[in-house]
Amino acid sequence: MLSTPLRRITAVWLLLVLATLFSWESAHVGNDHRLSSSIVLVIAFIKVRFVGLEFMELRHAPLPLRLIFEIWLLAACAALLILYWLSPMA
Amino acid sequence: MDAEQQGAVKRRAGHVPGEEGVWVLIMGDMLVFSIFFATYLIYRAQNVVLYTSSQLSMQRGFGLLNTVLLLTSSWFVALAVSEARAGGRERAMRLLLGAFACGIGFVVSKAFEWGGKIQAGITLNSNEFYIFYYMLTGIHLLHVLIGLIVLGYLIARSRRPDPGASYVLVMEGGGAFWHLVDLLWIVLFALLYLVR
Numbered sequence: 096m097l098s099t100p101l102r103r104i105t106a107v108w109l110l111l112v113l114a115t116l117f118s119w120e121s122a123h124v125g126n127d128h129r130l131s132s133s134i135v136l137v138i139a140f141i142k143v144r145f146v147g148l149e150f151m152e153l154r155h156a157p158l159p160l161r162l163i164f165e166i167w168l169l170a171a172c173a174a175l176l177i178l179y180w181l182s183p184m185a
Numbered sequence: 186m187d188a189e190q191q192g193a194v195k196r197r198a199g200h201v202p203g204e205e206g207v208w209v210l211i212m213g214d215m216l217v218f219s220i221f222f223a224t225y226l227i228y229r230a231q232n233v234v235l236y237t238s239s240q241l242s243m244q245r246g247f248g249l250l251n252t253v254l255l256l257t258s259s260w261f262v263a264l265a266v267s268e269a270r271a272g273g274r275e276r277a278m279r280l281l282l283g284a285f286a287c288g289i290g291f292v293v294s295k296a297f298e299w300g301g302k303i304q305a306g307i308t309l310n311s312n313e314f315y316i317f318y319y320m321l322t323g324i325h326l327l328h329v330l331i332g333l334i335v336l337g338y339l340i341a342r343s344r345r346p347d348p349g350a351s352y353v354l355v356m357e358g359g360g361a362f363w364h365l366v367d368l369l370w371i372v373l374f375a376l377l378y379l380v381r
Contacts, residue, residue: 098271100267104260104263104267105264108259108263111256112256112257115249115252115253115256118375119249119379122379122380128381131381132379132380135375135379136375138375139371139372139374142371143368143372146259146364146367146368147364147368150260150262150360151211151360151364151368152202152266152357155199155200156202157199157200157201160201160208163212164212167215171215171372174219175223175226175376178223178227178230179380182226182230182233183233184233
């Protein structure tokens with residue numbers, strides 16, 4: 096039986112692998128590239144947040160460090176989504 | 186108070202994993218990569234057709250395999266740090282070996298991916314998309330290689346009869362760097378392989 100922190104780490108890993116497979120699928124289905132690509136990007140940044148908070152343990156970090164990470168995450172995700180939507184369709 | 190309770194008290198006060206300098210490097214790297222990602226989309230917007238048609242030649246299976254390898258290596262590293270903190274150095278060392286093997290797997294798979302492309306005549310000079318593809322995956326691969334050296338050091342450190350007072354701190358810092366390699370790949374994989 097795994098101890099609590101080990102169980103939590105393993106649950107996060109499983110979630111990340113499932114999210115990878117889901118974004119893989121959503122990239123393959125549907126005709127609306129814009130929507131599926133946006134979903135893929137958002138899922139990527141949700142995964143990044145899990146890696147940062149859980150694996151890098153920023154969840155327990157002092158607030159300034161965690162805030163720098165969260166702000167970077169939001170800014171990067173928003174910037175990439177805006178740039179993507181401003182691009183012409185293929 | 187046992188180690189776990191001490192850890193819990195420390196965490197409540199807010200604990201910086203590893204040396205603070207490591208975080209300057211990590212955050213700096215994240216900033217630089219986010220500029221790379223934005224630059225990619227800005228250039229892509231000038232010629233979306235070229236980018237989407239070039240992406241058709243991308244073997245997404247490699248991207249998926251690489252993502253799962255890095256996620257699994259990060260899982261091993263996170264478990265190893267937890268074990269190291271609880272005093273289980275032998276187990277930590279074995280988990281780090283698992284992470285190292287996944288990292289080597291990533292490098293081998295990247296070599297096959299690049300090799301296949303180069304054999305098919307697709308190089309850095311083929312077009313603008315491939316400049317981004319080779320540059321971004323190349324810079325990332327460099328991070329993987331540095332990460333493997335870090336993991337090698339952590340393995341050696343875990344095997345020492347006396348790992349030293351800074352052992353847990355070094356494990357946390359080295360581990361955080363490895364997670365950075367994973368984190369950057371997650372966005373890179375989405376942008377280069379999946380976003381059309």
